[in-house]
Amino acid sequence: MIGIYGTGGIGKTTIARVVYDSFSSQFEASSFLHDVRETYERQGLVYLQKKLLSDILMERNIIVKSKYAGVQLIKHSLCNKKVLLVFDDVGDWDQLWSLVGERGRYGPGSRIIITTRDKHLPMALEVDEIYSPAEMSNDEALRLFSLTCFGSEHTPEDKNCLRMHRLLQQMGREIVCRECPKWPWRRSRLWLPEDIDAVLTDNMGTDAINSIVLNLPVQKKVHWHPEAFSKIPNLQLLKIHNVQLQHELTHFPNGLRFVEWSGYSSKSLPSNFEPEKLVELIMCHSNIELLWKGVKKLYRLRSIKLSHSQNLISTPDFSEAPWLKRINFEGCTNFVNVHPSVGVLRRLTLLNLKDCTSLKSLPRKLEMKSLEILILSGCSKVKEIPEFAKDMERLRELHLNGTTIKYLPSSIEHLTGLTLLNLSHCENLVGLPRAVFRMEYLKEFYVFGCSKLGEE
Known part of the structure; x- marks a missing residue:
């Protein structure tokens, strides 16, 4: 038995994995139980015992009625086998006893590796060796991390993302x-x-x-x-x-700030919900048809994502959502209507309606001075694009591929900051305004699959 201990992230699992991959073929059976402590918290000891037995006996439908029955079954199954077992990130004595057990449990020639953050756990089993990997200096660790992840010794900007160890x-x-x-x-x-x-x-x-x-x-x-x-x-x-x-x-609760509920099964949110404090709403793959009726005060809402909610019919009225920045309704195939209030959201930066194959109605004019990305790809029933206001020079990407538009509005000339214009597979498109060819910053322009282009 060998114990490897040290703080999280020091490389204990990596060392154990290298040893396991290098020598597992030399044993009758082997198992690598990854992240024992967290798996124990989420799914319990019996799940881990069944995983261990499944690896050793190479059987799927193993029945373990309790952790005590599991201990006896493990002891009986391993006593005559030469095995290589790795128990990664063992957290306490209960996990150690129920999975690893005493030395006499294993057949001759077996090797057991235990990684843990607690030095006393392997000591309690009287392992043959205890190894603690040496820590890198802060500079060495940062350099290695940057080279591995980013291919450079310098880390990129964090882009306002917060991570927790x-x-x-x-x-x-x-x-x-x-x-x-x-x-x-x-x-x-x-x-x-x-x-x-x-x-x-x-x-x-x-x-x-x-x-x-x-x-x-x-x-x-x-x-x-x-x-x-x-x-x-x-x-x-x-x-x-x-x-x-x-x-x-x-x-x-009306005090909700952040809601993420994938596969939400109801047709709408509770009618008495007043989302005044809501900042972000994510309900992908939901059964929602309409979030709510009428106008809700959404003074703090920054982002809403209901992508692939197949029953969604329309956007809500966003008249009271002055700070809304991101709307993502991608893949809402029954989505028919975009409320006119969307067209005047002055702080919106992303509007993603990709593959909304039933969408027909858009606001007549877009007055969204902060909009950077507009995606209507795959909206096969969209025949006309709204007019663009003069102050929409921040729009960088316009995705209209797969729509049934015949013309682009002349007001596209106001999109002076456009870097990408995708018109591929617009099979009804017959012409392009001259303004497109005068766009100073346009770098990507896609028009393949436009079979009628140039007919007029």
């Missing part, structure tokens, strides 16, 4: 759990599936909760109480993935 994430989670170890509904943040399901199914929410993040590996039907969110008035962040509601929700 996994150690900080883990530390934050432990702090939150200590807020109230026994009663999750009294914690400020919920991310464990069993905690979230218990709180929302039994309608036990409280005003202590301000964040819920549920990211399930496979889709699951849930029986959350219809009014589950009514008792969580201070919820600000809601992120849900792979959940199929069995009951229609009647309430969303």
Whole structure:
């Protein structure tokens, strides 16, 4: 047995992987259990035991009724085999005992490698060797990172993206759990599936909760109480993935700042939801037909993304969304109408309506002085392009490929900053205005597949 310990990111997993890849073929059976600690938190010990047994016995449908049954099954399956096993990032003694166990569990010639951040775990098993990789200096680490990721010794700009190290994430989670170890509904943040399901199914929410993040590996039907969110008035962040509601929700907290819910199964958001504080809304692959009726006060909204929501019919009225910067409705195949308010969003930088194959109606005129990218690719029922206002010189990319337009508006001359114009496969296009050939910054111009071009 060999133990490799050190802080996160120092290279323990990389070392273990190199050894495993180099020597696994010399053993009767082998298994590399990656990220034991995090997998344990998300899916439990029994899942890890089944994965280990599946690798060793090369069988898929292995039944393990409990972790204690799993321990006995592992012991029985490994006692006469020469195996190479790697247990990566083991977090505590329960994981160590249930997966690795005592030395006598393995056949002659077996090799066991354990990586961990806790030096005492391999010591408790009395491993043969304990190795701790030497840390690089800050300058060496930054140089290596830059060369590997960017091909240069200098890191590029971060583009306003914020990242958090996994150690900080883990530390934050432990702090939150200590807020109230026994009663999750009294914690400020919920991310464990069993905690979230218990709180929302039994309608036990409280005003202590301000964040819920549920990211399930496979889709699951849930029986959350219809009014589950009514008792969580201070919820600000809601992120849900792979959940199929069995009951229609009647309430969303009005204090929500960020909502990401892929596959949202209802036809609209709760009618009493007032999204005045909402900053970003992401609901891809949803069943939404119309987000809400009438005008909502969206004074803080910056971004909305409902791409591939097949039932979506129209954009909402964005008259009260003065700070909206990004709209992405790509792949909404039943999408028919763009509300006129979209055409006067002065701070909008992206409008993506790609592959909205039912789209027919656009605002008559676009007065969007901040717009940088307009995508109408694949909108096969769009026959006319709106007029462009004089102050739209910031538009850099105009994607009209696959539309059925016959002409470009003469006001395209106002798009003096255009660098890309895509008109490919516009099969009804018969002519181009002279202004296109006078565009100083145009670098990419696509017109292939325009079979009628030049007929007039």
